Amino acid sequence: MNSAPASGKLRGDTCAADVIWDREVETEGHEQAFARASAAWDKQFAHLSEHSDFYGRRWREAGVGARPVKFADLTRLPFTSKADLKGAADEDQPFGSNLSVPVERIKRVYQTSGTSGAPSVLALTPSDMEAWTQIGTRTYYASGIHDHNSVLTTFGAGPFVAGHTFFVLSRIGCRVVPVGPGDTDRVLFGLRAGLFDTVMTTPSFAQYLSNRLEKSREEVKPLSHVVTGGEAGGGIPEVRDHIQKVLGATVDEVMGIGDVAPSLFGECPGQQGMHFCGGGHVWVEMVDPTTQEPMAIEPGAEGELVYTHLTREAMPVVRFLGGDIVRVEGGSCGCGRATFRMRILGRRDDMFIVRGVNVYPSAILAVVGQFRPRVTGRARVVREGAAVSIEPPVPVEVEVSNGHEADTVLADEIEKEVRAALTFRCRVELVAESDFGEAGYKTRLVRKA
Numbered sequence: 001m002n003s004a005p006a007s008g009k010l011r012g013d014t015c016a017a018d019v020i021w022d023r024e025v026e027t028e029g030h031e032q033a034f035a036r037a038s039a040a041w042d043k044q045f046a047h048l049s050e051h052s053d054f055y056g057r058r059w060r061e062a063g064v065g066a067r068p069v070k071f072a073d074l075t076r077l078p079f080t081s082k083a084d085l086k087g088a089a090d091e092d093q094p095f096g097s098n099l100s101v102p103v104e105r106i107k108r109v110y111q112t113s114g115t116s117g118a119p120s121v122l123a124l125t126p127s128d129m130e131a132w133t134q135i136g137t138r139t140y141y142a143s144g145i146h147d148h149n150s151v152l153t154t155f156g157a158g159p160f161v162a163g164h165t166f167f168v169l170s171r172i173g174c175r176v177v178p179v180g181p182g183d184t185d186r187v188l189f190g191l192r193a194g195l196f197d198t199v200m201t202t203p204s205f206a207q208y209l210s211n212r213l214e215k216s217r218e219e220v221k222p223l224s225h226v227v228t229g230g231e232a233g234g235g236i237p238e239v240r241d242h243i244q245k246v247l248g249a250t251v252d253e254v255m256g257i258g259d260v261a262p263s264l265f266g267e268c269p270g271q272q273g274m275h276f277c278g279g280g281h282v283w284v285e286m287v288d289p290t291t292q293e294p295m296a297i298e299p300g301a302e303g304e305l306v307y308t309h310l311t312r313e314a315m316p317v318v319r320f321l322g323g324d325i326v327r328v329e330g331g332s333c334g335c336g337r338a339t340f341r342m343r344i345l346g347r348r349d350d351m352f353i354v355r356g357v358n359v360y361p362s363a364i365l366a367v368v369g370q371f372r373p374r375v376t377g378r379a380r381v382v383r384e385g386a387a388v389s390i391e392p393p394v395p396v397e398v399e400v401s402n403g404h405e406a407d408t409v410l411a412d413e414i415e416k417e418v419r420a421a422l423t424f425r426c427r428v429e430l431v432a433e434s435d436f437g438e439a440g441y442k443t444r445l446v447r448k449a
């Protein structure tokens with residue numbers, strides 16, 4: 001069921017609109033994309049050399065001379081890490097030493113969640129806002145949202161960059177039905193009332209909603225489309241297929257990075273990974289996560305993505321290590337887009353090593369998902385201390401319905417399956433829904449013990 005169409009359209013979508021928002025940029029080949037980026041970079045390099053204290057200093061320290069660095073020589077410039085950006089922010093509160101425009105030109109300020117330390121801010125000029133809206137529009141349009149759709153979004157408008165999707169949905173011209181993150185009552189009300197045909201949410205919440213409807217056996221009007229974002233999961237078949245089955249919808253996923261653009265990759269209804277949608281505004285490189293040696297972006301390659309802003313004015317990043325390890329799924333696609341497609345394997349920081357093998361917690365989700373309906377689909381690895389290497393058995397917590405946490409047969413079966421599929425031993429602890437925490441909106445895949 002839900003066999004993926006190659007047309008770039010959702011099943012049942014009969015509208016005549018072009019399936020590609022920005023045909024010129026999204027269908028161009030590497031050579032044209034490179035030329036476009038190269039022209040933008042010359043301006044960006046001059047802008048940063050002159051106006052960014054942060055990059056001006058870093059590049060001098062790295063021995064970059066006064067002559068402009070051409071785009072083809074981008075790899076001569078040092079990487080920028082999250083810690084570097086934090087340092088730049090701390091240096092000159094609130095906007096940081098990487099603010100590259102006069103303060104009066106900043107017309108929008110988002111904040112980061114500040115899970116590690118004080119919140120920092122993301123400042124945008126009108127041109128930066130427009131770039132984010134353009135990239136986001138390509139992204140969500142790629143996922144299959146067209147102007148005739150009615151979209152429930154659970155992405156909060158609050159202080160966070162996810163709120164920028166409201167500009168994007170307005171640009172597409174669809175109906176927007178906003179609710180707060182995790183507001184199950186309003187989602188169910190809207191579902192029963194037929195207020196929307198599309199839901200934008202985290203995969204954790206989509207999974208929670210599916211489990212709940214499955215359990216209550218309530219008949220609701222099927223949805224046509226669920227777009228997941230904010231965390232990995234929508235691309236894991238064991239997670240995706242269950243949501244598709246219960247809600248009757250096609251599930252695809254989108255992804256962004258706050259410091260770069262809140263929506264930057266969007267999967268088309270062909271469900272073959274997320275297309276890069278930032279052409280002309282953002283340049284992406286791939287590096288080996290351990291050695292940071294450049295890698296070719298080609299089918300099958302697995303590495304960390306590195307981002308450079310080509311047009312951002314206020315707080316551009318150059319060679320920013322995004323921390324996401326991805327697998328490149330391919331280039332051209334049945335939908336007509338020529339940009340590369342990828343899936344997230346996991347966060348660099350969530351990766352651990354068992355007997356020399358790199359493991360991402362999302363691999364465990366894929367195994368655990370097979371045990372539905374005895375499990376809810378959520379699971380996480382328990383990490384003690386900061387060591388990257390874990391001696392087996394690896395502690396794993398798996399969420400189950402209340403009252404099933406003593407099912408040793410189930411725990412045993414999951415342990416066996418992890419061993420068979422992932423080749424390491426784990427120790428499964430079943431945790432009741434009421435004790436698992438995090439309310440099902442977003443699930444951390446790693447719990448620090």
Ligand SMILES: [Zn+2]
Nearest residue numbers: 268270333335
């Ligand atoms: Zn496609």
